[in-house]
Amino acid sequence: MQRIINFILNYRNAFLYGFLMVVCLTLTVRSHSYHQSKFFNSSKWLTGNVYGSAANISSYFELKDENKRLVRENEELRKLLFNPNTNAIQQFDTTSINYEIISGSIIKNSFASPRNYITIDKGENQGITQDMGVITTKGILGIVENTSSNFATVQSVLNTKSNINAKIKNTNYFGSLTWNVEDYNVVQLIDIPRLVPLVVGDTIVTGAMSSIFPEDIPIGVIKKYDLNASRSFYNIDVELFNDMANVKNIYIIQNKNKEEIEALETRTTDE
Amino acid sequence: MNSTLILNGLRFILLILIQVLIFNTLNFLGFINPLVYVIFLYWYPIKGNRALFMVTSFFLGFIIDIFSDTMALHATATLTVAYIRPVLMRFCFGVNYEFQNFSFKNTTKVQRLTFLGLLILIHQIVFFSLEIISLSHVLLIFKRVLATGIVTLILCALFSSLFSPHSE
Numbered sequence: 001m002q003r004i005i006n007f008i009l010n011y012r013n014a015f016l017y018g019f020l021m022v023v024c025l026t027l028t029v030r031s032h033s034y035h036q037s038k039f040f041n042s043s044k045w046l047t048g049n050v051y052g053s054a055a056n057i058s059s060y061f062e063l064k065d066e067n068k069r070l071v072r073e074n075e076e077l078r079k080l081l082f083n084p085n086t087n088a089i090q091q092f093d094t095t096s097i098n099y100e101i102i103s104g105s106i107i108k109n110s111f112a113s114p115r116n117y118i119t120i121d122k123g124e125n126q127g128i129t130q131d132m133g134v135i136t137t138k139g140i141l142g143i144v145e146n147t148s149s150n151f152a153t154v155q156s157v158l159n160t161k162s163n164i165n166a167k168i169k170n171t172n173y174f175g176s177l178t179w180n181v182e183d184y185n186v187v188q189l190i191d192i193p194r195l196v197p198l199v200v201g202d203t204i205v206t207g208a209m210s211s212i213f214p215e216d217i218p219i220g221v222i223k224k225y226d227l228n229a230s231r232s233f234y235n236i237d238v239e240l241f242n243d244m245a246n247v248k249n250i251y252i253i254q255n256k257n258k259e260e261i262e263a264l265e266t267r268t269t270d271e
Numbered sequence: 272m273n274s275t276l277i278l279n280g281l282r283f284i285l286l287i288l289i290q291v292l293i294f295n296t297l298n299f300l301g302f303i304n305p306l307v308y309v310i311f312l313y314w315y316p317i318k319g320n321r322a323l324f325m326v327t328s329f330f331l332g333f334i335i336d337i338f339s340d341t342m343a344l345h346a347t348a349t350l351t352v353a354y355i356r357p358v359l360m361r362f363c364f365g366v367n368y369e370f371q372n373f374s375f376k377n378t379t380k381v382q383r384l385t386f387l388g389l390l391i392l393i394h395q396i397v398f399f400s401l402e403i404i405s406l407s408h409v410l411l412i413f414k415r416v417l418a419t420g421i422v423t424l425i426l427c428a429l430f431s432s433l434f435s436p437h438s439e
Contacts, residue, residue, distance in 0.1 A: 013321050013325065016322050016325055016326075017325060017350065017354040020326075021350060021351075023343070024346050024350060027342045028347060030342070031343075040333075040336070040337045040342065041337065042338055047337055050288075050338070109296070110296075110340070112301065112302040112303075114402060117340035181408070184301060184302075
């Protein structure tokens with residue numbers, strides 16, 4: 001008995017290391033396969049406020065660019081207003097009934113790691129809940145993952161766990177949008193069947209198969225494509241419209257019919 | 272004794288803020304975010320309680336993890352480096368380091384730089400292998416370890432010569 005205790009005392013540092021290592025590895029492996037942790041993420045009070053105050057200071061330096069971008073967007077919207085017969089306004093009308101838009105801004109952005117999360121300055125108090133879509137004026141950004149009362153974390157499209165329904169514009173061929181970690185401006189669209197005619201430069205937009213994003217939100221253009229290993233589907237490199245390194249103002253999309261859609265879907269699969 | 276506690280506490284907080292607010296958003300060349308907080312392990316007193324040192328390092332990494340939404344990657348890497356620091360010291364400074372009156376003052380610049388370099392190298396290897404966790408991306412891991420490691424080493428060497436606690 002004495003020997004066992006001595007042994008443990010002699011190697012107490014190794015035991016401590018082993019114990020903490022197991023804690024670390026469990027957390028890491030879990031985060032690779034499951035959703036982000038509920039408790040340890042940057043949407044929480046302390047981290048959110050640190051990022052919030054830092055973003056408060058740094059946003060002054062970007063005001064000029066940001067204003068230009070907003071003016072440009074206003075121009076587009078005015079164009080739609082004065083030309084009510086264009087196609088775009090009709091789409092705008094049908095979506096505005098089912099979707100509500102909440103504006104916000106990014107307080108922490110990351111795009112260099114394989115699993116990127118963005119922190120935004122809107123949370124439960126502003127009506128944000130998990131699985132809402134997040135877009136910018138140029139295109140999609142990600143999906144809300146965790147919320148606290150005043151902040152939320154967003155799983156960026158630049159995340160190996162991200163899987164968003166997307167299609168080729170003006171067709172109904174849809175696939176999944178994934179990311180292979182290599183370039184932060186290029187994502188991959190997979191599962192597009194071989195018989196689909198593709199052209200470099202075609203626009204990719206969100207598909208209608210999810211209740212998170214409305215249909216036809218721009219994502220990017222085809223940069224290059226080739227067939228996958230089984231030679232029956234395309235792997236398409238999509239260059240994003242968003243410059244992921246330089247995003248600031250965002251819009252969060254709330255689908256008013258989401259609960260109904262999900263309730264129906266669970267009822268259908270249960271039976 | 273008390274002053275080292277305060278000094279290390281201050282370093283702990285300042286390094287977290289510097290890492291999270293400045294270096295995590297640097298994205299030099301699109302992917303290089305130097306992990307300069309490793310210098311905490313370089314500056315930490317040699318004669319301290321080893322268990323406390325490991326727990327402190329673990330929490331240093333873990334707090335940075337919470338800020339950067341990486342779960343326990345920083346914690347694992349920092350913990351590992353903290354655990355093998357004595358081995359690295361024996362490797363870099365020879366048996367001298369076992370003596371009571373050993374301090375950084377009576378080591379050469381090359382020895383200190385090797386020590387710092389090895390700390391950073393091991394930290395980077397653990398961090399990026401766990402972050403990418405796939406054998407098909409060995410080249411990507413290698414590229415990131417090398418690029419980020421070199422930038423981190425340069426910055427840490429600058430920091431250590433600017434705010435050297437050993438010259439006091």
